[in-house]
Structures are given as C-alpha cells and as structure tokens.
Amino acid sequence: MTTPTRTHRTTPAPHSSAELIRAEAPVLAHNYHPLPVVVARAEGVWVEDVEGRRYLDLLAGYSALNFGHRHPALTAAAHDQLDRLTLTSRAFHHDRLGGFAEGLARLTGLDMVLPMNTGAEAVESAIKVARKWAYEVKGVARDRATIVVAAENFHGRTTTIVGFSSDDTARAGFGPFTPGFRVVPFNDLAALEAAIDETTAAVLIEPIQGEAGVVIPDDGYLTGVRDLTRRAGCLFIADEIQSGLGRTGRTLAVDHESVVPDVLLLGKALGGGIVPVSAVLARRDVLCVLRPGEHGSTFGGNPLAAAVGSAVVDLLATGEFQRRAAELGTVLHTGLAALAGRGITGFRARGLWAGVDIDPAIATGREISERLMHEGVLVKDTHGATIRLAPPLTITREELESALASLEKVLGQSS
The missing domain is CATH 3.40.640.10 (Type I PLP-dependent aspartate aminotransferase-like (Major domain))
Incomplete structure (x- = not known):
C-alpha cells in the first residue's frame, strides 16, 4: 500500500490499538464484537492499523467494498x-x-x-x-x-x-x-x-x-x-x-x-x-x-x-470485475478444496465469496479469525463455526494465494 506523505503533527500521536479499544468501551454501544484491530488507513485490498501494521482485507465490509478501499x-x-x-x-x-x-x-x-x-x-x-x-x-x-x-x-x-x-x-x-x-x-x-x-x-x-x-x-x-x-x-x-x-x-x-x-x-x-x-x-x-x-x-x-x-x-x-471474480473464484475454490479435512469440515464458494466451516475440534470461527489477524489477514466469523471470505474484487492472484496460505498455516497450528 502506498503510504501517504507524512505532515507535521499539531496533535499528539495516535493512541495504541489497545488504548483506543479501551476508550471505546464505556461510551460505545456493544452491538458488535469486532476483532481487536483499529484500522486507520486503507487502500485497495490493504488496511493499516494505528501502529502501522498492514492486513489483507478479506471481508470487504461484508461486500460493501467490492472495488476495494478508496478506488x-x-x-x-x-x-x-x-x-x-x-x-x-x-x-x-x-x-x-x-x-x-x-x-x-x-x-x-x-x-x-x-x-x-x-x-x-x-x-x-x-x-x-x-x-x-x-x-x-x-x-x-x-x-x-x-x-x-x-x-x-x-x-x-x-x-x-x-x-x-x-x-x-x-x-x-x-x-x-x-x-x-x-x-x-x-x-x-x-x-x-x-x-x-x-x-x-x-x-x-x-x-x-x-x-x-x-x-x-x-x-x-x-x-x-x-x-x-x-x-x-x-x-x-x-x-x-x-x-x-x-x-x-x-x-x-x-x-x-x-x-x-x-x-x-x-x-x-x-x-x-x-x-x-x-x-x-x-x-x-x-x-x-x-x-x-x-x-x-x-x-x-x-x-x-x-x-x-x-x-x-x-x-x-465493463464486465471486468465480474470476470475477475469468476476467474479468481476458481483459485479460491481450489485452495479451499485442498484444505478439506485439514481443519475445515466443508465450504461453499461462488465467485470471490466463500463460507468455510471450521472443524470444532480444532477451533471456533472466532479463534481462527483472531489467528488470521495475527498473520495479517482479516476475516470474520458467523454462527460460531464458520468464517466468511469476501475479498475485494481487485485482489490479485498472488494476494489471494497468500491469504489461503495463511489460512492453511493457522489451521495447521490448531491441529
């Protein structure tokens, strides 16, 4: 991700992620249970937290970011x-x-x-x-x-x-x-x-x-x-x-x-x-x-x-994004199929959208989401045992394969 040019600060540097999360707790309604990452900037398929750590965004705002951040x-x-x-x-x-x-x-x-x-x-x-x-x-x-x-x-x-x-x-x-x-x-x-x-x-x-x-x-x-x-x-x-x-x-x-x-x-x-x-x-x-x-x-x-x-x-x-989703969807499907029985009990995928069922003997969906976060990949769980993958349609094959490799890694760590 291209880092914006830094300018002279007239206010204190941002707090750490942990400090910002703690500050939210007394004043923000608890209608969500977000992962403990505080996003400050984003471009394309990448987001960056307040401490400068970068993550591949494989949730894309529940498909609101089909074209990536700040297209x-x-x-x-x-x-x-x-x-x-x-x-x-x-x-x-x-x-x-x-x-x-x-x-x-x-x-x-x-x-x-x-x-x-x-x-x-x-x-x-x-x-x-x-x-x-x-x-x-x-x-x-x-x-x-x-x-x-x-x-x-x-x-x-x-x-x-x-x-x-x-x-x-x-x-x-x-x-x-x-x-x-x-x-x-x-x-x-x-x-x-x-x-x-x-x-x-x-x-x-x-x-x-x-x-x-x-x-x-x-x-x-x-x-x-x-x-x-x-x-x-x-x-x-x-x-x-x-x-x-x-x-x-x-x-x-x-x-x-x-x-x-x-x-x-x-x-x-x-x-x-x-x-x-x-x-x-x-x-x-x-x-x-x-x-x-x-x-x-x-x-x-x-x-x-x-x-x-x-x-x-x-x-x-133009049809470009539909074609990308179809072509890279094949990569996603193939990568998930290779993980069947190796920490996932099943999956459903169409285009660049998949629901992946985590073996409950390995971990919960939340636990896998947190472990992926530490590997620099953001996903979110649903209904306890499932994680959803919905990357921006602008993702490259290399970025998608890297994310799948990270999923394989955290599943391996859990077994």
Whole structure:
C-alpha cells in the first residue's frame, strides 16, 4: 500500500490499538464484537492499523467494498461532487439522479429505480411496495397480504425484518413483531409452493444466503422460485444486497440461472464503500403503485450518493470485475478444496465469496479469525463455526494465494 506523505503533527500521536479499544468501551454501544484491530488507513485490498501494521482485507465490509478501499474512480467521483452539491432532498430535482437511475436500470435489466440509503431500508421499502401491489393489482383483501421468506435469512435488523428471522440472537427481546410473514426452509421448492396461497404478495429470498454462511441453493432452485411465483401471480423479490454487483462472478447472483426477478434489492457495494446507497428496482407496473407522499427518504438518491453510484455502475458496465471474480473464484475454490479435512469440515464458494466451516475440534470461527489477524489477514466469523471470505474484487492472484496460505498455516497450528 502506498503510504501517504507524512505532515507535521499539531496533535499528539495516535493512541495504541489497545488504548483506543479501551476508550471505546464505556461510551460505545456493544452491538458488535469486532476483532481487536483499529484500522486507520486503507487502500485497495490493504488496511493499516494505528501502529502501522498492514492486513489483507478479506471481508470487504461484508461486500460493501467490492472495488476495494478508496478506488480512484469512486473517490474522484465523490470529491468532484463534494465540490458542487451534496443534498437537495427529494423536494427538488438534481442533475445526478436521473443518470444514476437510468444506468442502474440498464445494468440490471429492470424498469424503474427507488433510491434509498441502507440495505434494510431497501428491504422495508420492498415490503411496502409488495403489499400495496397485492391490494391494488392482485386484489388481496385489505391487511391480509402475506410474504413468504426463507429460514436462516438475513435481510437487516429493523423490527419488522428481525420479526421473520430464525436467528434467536437477532430476534429475541425485540417483539412484538409485525404479522404477515411465512417462513419456509431455504432451497425447498415443495415447502415454498405449499406456503403460497391467494394472500401471497411476494416471495422474498437471498439468492445466496450470506450471513448464514454463504449458503448456495441447488441448481434450478432460483428458476423454480421464478416459475412458482409467476404461476401463483405473486412477486419474486431477490435480495442481492450482499450477493450482487459482481461478487459471485456475474453482475447478479440470479444471473447464474438467467432469472429476472420482479423486484431486485441492491445496496452495500452500490455505495463503493464511500456512502450508504441502496435501491429497489422493479418492473414499471410494480413500482408505479407508489404515489407522492406514500414513501420517501430525505437522503435517498442524494447527489453525492448518485454520483458515487453512477461511478459504480460505470465500473460494472465493463464486465471486468465480474470476470475477475469468476476467474479468481476458481483459485479460491481450489485452495479451499485442498484444505478439506485439514481443519475445515466443508465450504461453499461462488465467485470471490466463500463460507468455510471450521472443524470444532480444532477451533471456533472466532479463534481462527483472531489467528488470521495475527498473520495479517482479516476475516470474520458467523454462527460460531464458520468464517466468511469476501475479498475485494481487485485482489490479485498472488494476494489471494497468500491469504489461503495463511489460512492453511493457522489451521495447521490448531491441529
């Protein structure tokens, strides 16, 4: 990583990582359990802590940093927009929003865009749209619409969303919950078909379940979901907030089966790791159920977000990052396969995204994450026994192979 030129300090040197972590404890809500590393600078696939130690970032902000830290095209777009206009609210038009929406619609093959900020906002917005569509278009009786979701899902952490989560950690203590959701097993078409009836407004699923440990459905599952929803006259909502925008080797995970959902949810990488940007994309007849005053967001589609989002769309339009993810995904898959039975009990990988199950006789996922941190590689555990690998799509083959060698080393130390 190129180290920025040092300038004369007028304030004391940074505290150590340990001191900064201790200082956080009394004043910062404990809703995360981060690894004990304090990042101060970053570029590309590398981050640097306050003491100058460098790490390969194999988490990439849960896919928010698909293009790496501070990608020059994205930071240039942000800098340029910061000098001109950052916010108007949607009370007025601005000169960046139309181009952003047009480019994103063209990239995904859908008709219309509803810009929001966070992934959870996109999911909540889609729930509102689906219900309104059910009442106005499908003819479901008022307040009777249902939405079918998959077990082990992760769509965000609002009270509505955690209400249909099957994760007790996310759910317990936050009720009462919003009714109108039916939970079925993921990757089970028969269960999905049995749950759909005349009240069903939509089926909401992640094409690949990220938080659950990068769980990939059987070939044909997404096609089956598309066929079932079409026959039942309900919407297929694909949550690609983590899986989309090049991560799996295609622009979207549904592209692996050439499936086009009725509603598509994007976020994370859409903001380039610079600002939160999300979007609901849909067919025109679906999004047109919203009318002025029925839904909104002060910051949704703001000029800075639109400028960065447009730059992200431009990067993806070349196909370079999708190709890189596919090609380097083969390297990732091969490297993990070589470790099967040597500290890992299994893995699932698509493109530059993998869930790796650690043998509980060796260590927990947290312990392996901490040991990798000491080797200069950053990952994060999920559900106790699994670590997720999601490096920026800008990683080189050599950097990826180095990270896999580090994983092999820490697994060997544990045996």
